[in-house]
Each structure stands twice: as C-alpha cells, then as structure tokens.
Amino acid sequence: MGRAPCCDKKGLKKGPWTPEEDQILVDFIKKNGGHGSWRSLPKLAGLLRCGKSCRLRWTNYLRPDIKRGPFTQEEEKLVIQLHGILGNRWATIASQLPGRTDNEIKNLWNTHLKKRLMGMGLDPQTHELITSCSTTVKAPASPITRHMAQWESARLEAEARLSRESSLFNPIPLGKTDSDYFLRIWNSKIGESFRNCKSYPEEMMVGYDTSSSDELEDSSDSALQMLLDFPINNDMSFLEEDINKYSTPPAMLTENSFICPL
DNA sequence: AATCTGCTCAACCGCACATAC
DNA sequence: GGTATGTGCGGTTGAGCAGAT
Numbered sequence: 001m002g003r004a005p006c007c008d009k010k011g012l013k014k015g016p017w018t019p020e021e022d023q024i025l026v027d028f029i030k031k032n033g034g035h036g037s038w039r040s041l042p043k044l045a046g047l048l049r050c051g052k053s054c055r056l057r058w059t060n061y062l063r064p065d066i067k068r069g070p071f072t073q074e075e076e077k078l079v080i081q082l083h084g085i086l087g088n089r090w091a092t093i094a095s096q097l098p099g100r101t102d103n104e105i106k107n108l109w110n111t112h113l114k115k116r117l118m119g120m121g122l123d124p125q126t127h128e129l130i131t132s133c134s135t136t137v138k139a140p141a142s143p144i145t146r147h148m149a150q151w152e153s154a155r156l157e158a159e160a161r162l163s164r165e166s167s168l169f170n171p172i173p174l175g176k177t178d179s180d181y182f183l184r185i186w187n188s189k190i191g192e193s194f195r196n197c198k199s200y201p202e203e204m205m206v207g208y209d210t211s212s213s214d215e216l217e218d219s220s221d222s223a224l225q226m227l228l229d230f231p232i233n234n235d236m237s238f239l240e241e242d243i244n245k246y247s248t249p250p251a252m253l254t255e256n257s258f259i260c261p262l
Numbered sequence: 263a264a265t266c267t268g269c270t271c272a273a274c275c276g277c278a279c280a281t282a283c
Numbered sequence: 284g285g286t287a288t289g290t291g292c293g294g295t296t297g298a299g300c301a302g303a304t
C-alpha cells in the first residue's frame with residue numbers, strides 16, 4: 001500500500017527558516033505548553049510549513065536545551081566511543097550527550113570523525129585497522145579500539161544467542177529498543193563475564209547494584225552508563241597522534257586497560 | 263577580482279515503527 | 284487483524300561560506 005504524504009505540500013514553504021518563522025514556532029510552543037500534534041501545529045500556529053519541518057526545526061535548533069557551539073574534545077571522544085559500540089544509532093548516541101542533537105552528531109561524524117579514523121587507517125564502521133587490500137584485521141592497535149572490537153564480538157554473540165532464546169521463550173523481538181538491547185546484553189552471560197572481570201575496579205561499581213543481574217530492571221541507562229564508564233584508560237590521545245604509529249605492531253595494552261575473557 | 267574547490271550544517275526525504283481506529 | 288495516521292530516525296542533499304588558485 002502506498003503511504004500518504006506527511007502533509008499536503010501545496011503552498012507549503014521549504015528551505016531555510018526565517019527568524020520570523022522561528023519566533024512564531026517558539027511562541028506557539030511556549031503558549032501551548034508543548035507542540036501537541038506536529039501535523040496540526042503549522043495550521044494552528046499560522047506557519048506555511050509541514051509538521052515534519054516544524055518538528056525538525058524545533059528538535060534540532062529551537063529547543064531551549066540545545067547546546068550550540070563546537071564540540072569539546074571530551075564530546076568527540078564520547079561520540080567515537082559510542083559509535084564503536086552502537087554504530088550509526090545517532091539518536092541513541094545523542095541521548096548520551098546533553099544538549100546535542102542526532103543531526104549534529106551525525107554531521108560531526110561525517111565531516112570530522114570519520115575522516116580522522118580513516119586517516120589513521122581505521123575502518124570508520126568497524127573501528128578496525130584497514131590493510132592495503134582493503135580488508136580489516138583483528139588485534140586493533142589501541143585499547144579503545146580493542147575494547148570496541150570486543151564489544152562488537154560480545155554484541156554479535158549476544159544477539160545470536162538471544163535471538164535463539166527469544167524464538168523459544170520470548171515473543172518480544174530482539175533489539176526492539178536500545179533499552180532492551182543493552183539490558184539483554186548486560187543480563188546475558190556476556191554481561192556476566194564483564195561484571196566478573198577482574199580488571200573491573202571496585203570503585204566503578206559504586207552506584208550500581210550488581211548482586212544480581214535480574215535486579216537491573218529498567219536499568220538500560222545504568223547498563224549503558226557502565227559501558228561508557230568502562231575503564232578504557234580514557235586515553236584517546238591516539239586520535240591526535242600520527243598515523244605512522246599505527247603502522248607499527250599493535251601496542252600493548254596499558255596496565256589498567258581492559259581485556260575481557262569472552 | 264573572478265573562479266574553483268572543499269567544507270559545513272540545516273533541512274529534506276523516505277522508511278520504519280508505534281499507535282489509533 | 285487490517286488500515287490509516289503520527290512520529291522518529293538515518294541517509295542524503297544543497298546553499299552558503301572560506302580559502303586556494
């Protein structure tokens with residue numbers, strides 16, 4: 001079946017928003033305590049835009065909690081780290097960077113970070129080293145990349161296992177939400193091996209109840225936060241270092257970097 | 263000064279999913 | 284259960300700008 005267009009495009013304006021239009025949209029949302037139905041908003045507010053365009057303008061630009069300006073080095077590191085775990089799930093990545101939008105992060109990745117990784121000889125999708133014959137190799141050159149590769153392995157294994165389990169016992173589709181996704185991985189044997197890992201310092205567990213994985217109900221945020229907090233030495237200085245460094249044999253992991261027995 | 267080239271980022275498009283009817 | 288509608292997401296585009304030639 002065909003899908004009806006999101007709005008009747010006749011007479012509707014496209015392209016850049018004017019300050020006047022911005023003001024109308026902001027005023028309307030403020031006055032009504034929210035946007036309500038995006039579809040009906042333009043008509044009610046007196047805008048010659050489709051609802052989708054209004055929603056995009058609001059979420060990516062006009063929202064009061066938007067943090068404008070260049071990304072900090074910390075934010076860039078976090079984006080790279082999260083991309084290694086999540087892939088192109090921009091909205092999920094954005095949820096971990098307050099004030100940043102998925103669009104902004106997507107742009108950052110496509111214009112800066114992707115090139116930076118490629119310049120270092122890393123595949124921007126897998127975060128693994130690219131050889132001359134355009135294949136990727138295992139044994140990533142740095143703790144962070146190793147960490148990402150380990151998580152990707154864990155993710156795939158968990159996905160396969162949970163897929164089998166869910167087809168037997170659980171009607172809920174795997175990966176229906178990112179919350180389920182991380183919670184399931186965390187509650188799996190993969191997550192267990194992470195939790196039992198000796199190199200995971202006690203202080204990291206403060207604030208997380210790990211006495212039982214079953215107690216992590218509705219704790220996808222906690223699970224994800226634990227992944228983000230994982231002791232990867234926070235050393236991403238390699239991002240700024242010369243590519244030549246990575247043409248040498250893989251660096252040894254530092255003392256407190258993470259190796260998980262998968 | 264004019265043109266070219268590359269970069270950035272706001273905005274659009276189409277698809278997928280959730281929900282209402 | 285099937286269809287229509289609303290919304291969110293990721294990929295892509297193109298206008299505007301800056302620096303190079």
